[in-house]
Amino acid sequence: MAPHNHGNSCEGDHDHDETPEMGLQYSLYAKIDKDNLVCLNEVSEGSGKLVFKPWEDRLNFEAFVESDADEELLFNIPFTGNIKLKGIILVGGEDDSHPAKMRLFKNRPQMNFDDIACVADQEFELHHDTNGTLEYSTKVVTFNTVHHLTIHIPSNFGADQTKIYYIGLRGEFTEAHRHGVTICTYESSPNMSDHKNPLTDSVNQQIQ
Numbered sequence: 001m002a003p004h005n006h007g008n009s010c011e012g013d014h015d016h017d018e019t020p021e022m023g024l025q026y027s028l029y030a031k032i033d034k035d036n037l038v039c040l041n042e043v044s045e046g047s048g049k050l051v052f053k054p055w056e057d058r059l060n061f062e063a064f065v066e067s068d069a070d071e072e073l074l075f076n077i078p079f080t081g082n083i084k085l086k087g088i089i090l091v092g093g094e095d096d097s098h099p100a101k102m103r104l105f106k107n108r109p110q111m112n113f114d115d116i117a118c119v120a121d122q123e124f125e126l127h128h129d130t131n132g133t134l135e136y137s138t139k140v141v142t143f144n145t146v147h148h149l150t151i152h153i154p155s156n157f158g159a160d161q162t163k164i165y166y167i168g169l170r171g172e173f174t175e176a177h178r179h180g181v182t183i184c185t186y187e188s189s190p191n192m193s194d195h196k197n198p199l200t201d202s203v204n205q206q207i208q
Contacts, residue, residue, distance in 0.1 A: 023055040026089065028169040033078040040074040040112060041067050043161075048075055051167045058091055058132040058166040066097075067162040073153040075101075076111060077169075081176040083169075085143035087135040088151075090126065091166035096159040098128050102136070104144055105150035116152050128157075132166055147176070 029052040039048020043066045044085060050063040057063075067073050092098030103120035121143070124136045143149075149169075156162045 004178040023065045025170045026168040028079075028083055028085075028171055028173060029053060031079050031081060031083060031173045033080050036078045038076045038110075040076075041066060041069060041072055043068045048073070051126070052077075052165050052169075053166065055132075055168060058089070058168060061165050064163055065152075066164075069154045071153075071159065071162045072113065073151075073162055073164070074111065074113060074116065075149075075151040076109065077149045077151065078109065079147055079173075081147070082174045083146050083149075084140065084172040084174075085138050085149065085169060086140055086148055086172075087130070087137050087170040088124075089132050089135050089166070089168035089170075091129055091165065092126075092156075093163050093165070094128065094130050096157040097161055097163040098130075098157055099126050099153045099162055099164060100155045100157050101153065102126055103152040103154060104138065104143070105152070106146050107148050108150055109148045111150045111152075114149075116154075120152070132168065135170070143171075177179045 032052055034049055034052075035091070037049050037052070042048045047063075047065040051065050053060070053063065065073065088102070088104075090099060090102065102124045103116070104122045104124075105116075105118075106121045108115070122139055126136075127134060151167070153162055
């Protein structure tokens with residue numbers, strides 16, 4: 001499938017040809033804690049989870065999320081470990097319901113529309129992409145260790161509602177080491193019988 005060229009794309013945006021490797025690169029959807037993923041202002045409850053799917057299904061237009069009261073959507077995306085986010089692909093429709101902007105927030109769980117007035121960690125001006133070939137590159141240093149990602153879609157190209165068919169996340173995944181602190185704490189509490197202090201013994205002997 002031929003990539004689309006965009007003459008006015010933002011710095012860091014680039015097109016991707018469809019290759020078998022893309023399915024492997026865009027596999028972070030499998031590391032999302034889907035049970036706790038929340039999309040605010042969706043028409044159908046739970047539909048926001050449907051757009052995080054395999055690369056091969058990105059052009060399956062039967063599954064999508066649509067905004068309700070206005071054009072905004074807010075995704076709170078927890079992961080089962082830590083990710084290094086390198087790129088995002090977003091597929092919308094050909095009409096004005098396609099998202100026009102995207103804002104990313106790192107490690108700020110349970111954000112709502114009252115929280116999004118703060119400065120985003122990165123923002124993008126989006127282009128129409130109905131084939132899933134335009135990638136938006138993230139600041140790898142900023143998104144190096146991410147356990148929760150918030151995606152805010154503030155606007156589209158003029159429609160009353162926003163529609164998204166696919167959001168692809170490219171990067172690396174690291175398992176969370178949930179017991180590391182416990183082990184560290186245990187080892188940092190030495191058994192005093194194993195560490196006799198010669199000075200203390202000497203003092204005791206002098207007292208006696």
